[in-house]
Amino acid sequence: MDENKERSLVAKVMDGLVSGIVEQKYGAILPPQDILSKEFDVSRTVMREALSMLLARHMLDVRPKTGTRIRPMSDWRLIDEDVVSWRFRAKPDQTFLRDVIEFRMLIEPRAAALAAARATPDEIAGIRDAFDALSRLQVGEPEYQAADEVLHTRIVAASGNQFFRQMTAIVRGALVTVNPIVDGIESVREATLAAQKSVVEAIESKDSAAAESATRALVDLAAEEVGRAFSLERVNVQPAAPNVNESAGV
Incomplete structure (x- = not known):
């Protein structure tokens, strides 16, 4: 053969x-x-x-x-992109949803802070383009989910951290799992878009603290709605973080 x-x-x-x-x-x-x-x-x-x-x-x-x-x-080895895709096929249970939210809360705010400190002009432009494309779409349109994934994964990739970059598959899977739960709520959609705008503007301004705070607020919106829908305990993952500029060497 x-x-x-x-x-x-x-x-x-x-x-x-x-x-x-x-x-x-x-x-x-x-x-x-x-x-x-x-x-x-x-x-x-x-x-x-x-x-x-x-x-x-x-x-x-x-x-x-x-x-x-x-x-x-x-x-299962979730760092493996194929495994990530397969794992997210299964119907989510309470424990899995909790773990998804906790993963996002640990990774995405920190990645956004690092992106604000390290992203190249081209990466920042790509993040802005992704947000602008997403903001023109409505929930339910075929391109909406993909556009949302592009925005989040570009921010993670712009962190400059090779381990974070390898986790973009998990970020995509997390969004695929959580978004259907929260996107149907108009008020949440508006608040999510506003939070995403704040993240992008903070990265453009190279304001690491603001980028991290805005991303935490963004993930917290999803956490609140997922918790309400599935009776999950409130997620409160806020580790103390070192100075981003020092860790980035800038």
């Missing part, structure tokens, strides 16, 4: 397996490889490779005499 074709087939099988896992098709234990190979109409070699890729992402666990166990989603 052509190597590229085999890789494509492995990726297709992986995707199918993940869909079955998040839809709870298999229960706690996957069927034996020969049965899965017949189900997906692929060779055992292809199936073995697909399973090994999921094992490497901490999604499966092979144990003697018990077969291939599906690990809890909390164990």
Whole structure:
């Protein structure tokens, strides 16, 4: 089999397996490889490779005499972009929504503060362009979700922190999960847009403290509505942060 074709087939099988896992098709234990190979109409070699890729992402666990166990989603390697995408397919529960909000509260305000200190002129222009494009769209329009993701991920990328940049996939997934809960509320949409504008203007002004504060207020809006909808405990994650200019070396 052509190597590229085999890789494509492995990726297709992986995707199918993940869909079955998040839809709870298999229960706690996957069927034996020969049965899965017949189900997906692929060779055992292809199936073995697909399973090994999921094992490497901490999604499966092979144990003697018990077969291939599906690990809890909390164990999955979320830094892996594919795993992030797969994890966010599953219907969110209270714990997952809480963790999503806490992640955003820890990462996005700090990333915005660093972006205000470090972003290049081109990055700042890209952030402004993303906000302007988003502000012209209405909730429900096909381009709205993508435009919102672009704004947030450009801010995170402009932080200049290589670890933050690798977390943009999680930021995108977090927005996909949270936005449907809050976007239908007109007053929240207006407040969100105002907060996003404040973040962008603070980054343009290179005001790190204002950028961090405005982003915290932005995420807090989502936290409040998600908490109200799902009876979550109030998220209050406000770690003490060092001086941004000192940490950025400016």
